[in-house]
Amino acid sequence: MTGPRVFESLDAEWALVCAGAGRAEMVLGWLREGGVLFGDERARGLAELLAELECRDRAQGRVHSDRWMRVLLERAVGEGAGAQLAARVVVQAMLPGAVRMTQRLLRAGRDFDETGQVVVACLYQVVRRYPLGRKGGVAANLLLETLHMASRELQADTETDAVPWHPVLETAAVPGEPAADDPTEAVWRTVLRRQAAEAGLIAAGEVPDGARGELVELLVWAVAAGLLDGVRARVIADDSRAGARESAERAGVSAVTWRQRRSRTVRQLRPIADQWVQAA
Template sequence: MNGTRVFESLNAEWAVVCAEPGHTEMVLGWLREGGVHFGDREVEGGLSEVLAELGRRDRTQDRGHSDRWLRVLLERAVGEGAGALLAARVIVQAMVPGAMRLTRRLQAGRDYDETGRVVVACLFQVVRRFPLGRTSGAAANLLLETLHLASRELKAESAEGGVVQYPYLDAVLSGEPADDDPAQSAWAGVLERRAARAGLLRDGEGVDGARGELVELLVWAVGAGQMDADRARVIADETRVGAQAGAGVSAVAWRKRRSRTVRQMRVVAERWVQAA
């Protein structure tokens, strides 16, 4: 169907995930450990049938059923490694109908596929950092958080001059605290050592909050060959609080420099998401 390529691609990718040996048994094992049991028929049907059966049970049982199996997978999805990514991917696939509804709601004259890509990316972020203490009404909460995050991201794309500004980056570049981080960092110690070796931190600086997310992105960009190390150090210096005051440039020149940095970081951020 024209205008729905993003979801067609998502479904095609899901078929590949389902075909991967071991994925079905891995997910079934997690569900069994969490008290959600299946018979032989669902096992033989593969991962796609497991998800379909969960959907059928959700429609015939109370909301507690979806909360139970979503909690099992969310506990895995917020972790690290291939298992976490698989758990997150299963949840995202289960939420595709809701993501399509959000895309239609947020489209507002925008290209459907471009809007859908933002919604899917935000959904994946929400799944990966979902607070486990909020699993009552998990499906609704996932969609609500995705709606809020995607709405902010899409509004940010209306920035002056056509520059796409991601909220967490724009907040860091302005020297302000950010409310939205792209992911939760579970490896702060490793990141701090890598950032220090790359010359991205000064004495006493940490890798917490929005600034930590920016440093993490710069570390990845240098390591992946997406950015020169010298350029990464310049960005790290320019984005420190008070950097403009000591730069000796006009406000207009500083805004142009910041816009140039955001454009470059947008490309890097998109490649980071694709690599993840």
């Protein structure tokens, strides 16, 4: 199972889709016509076929995922049962990213399943309307536009918290690769950098990563959730910059005072971090 109820339901639905007679052969035929799978490929179930595609994605990279996704998207933007089936296969391939996106979009007062329903509904719309002439990584484009649409849906009454459109992420990877190279992570890092810069948590052009990246993400979430004042968040972010301790010492802050300040920060962030983990 990929996650709580909304995604459990989709997995159960996927099992029924896979059980339908002739569906795997139909999808396999489309892929063969598109030059993705060749004549020596044996017939297999739809779930096994998708697993094989994802395995090849990991081995061959984004070029492979772009090719087979475009073949199915050409069908998905049309009409009829074939379009619905093609769209459903693409959506199933993107579900791990949809789960992580749902986790990223959680805020105080938001229910996981309600948020997930919005994300999945937006993902379906994006798949069925995908502009086939768009360049760049297909998976990254799908996720980025879904994130844009879902954020608008969830924050329609809070313009400053909505996620605007960003340029195509040319360097995004493919579904199923390690988290650091996952298109969902690439999309979120772009949004996170924008939100963190707007909140004054990072300098212009800074790319927070590692432990500092995790701290900045926590601070962005805490401020959005109303658990931390924006001014305090900026102080904490400044204290976590490389060389911050040395700068404080040059400004006359003693080592003892610095340790006490860091201890206060840890005590303040610990319960917030617990809520962040629970929300995710």
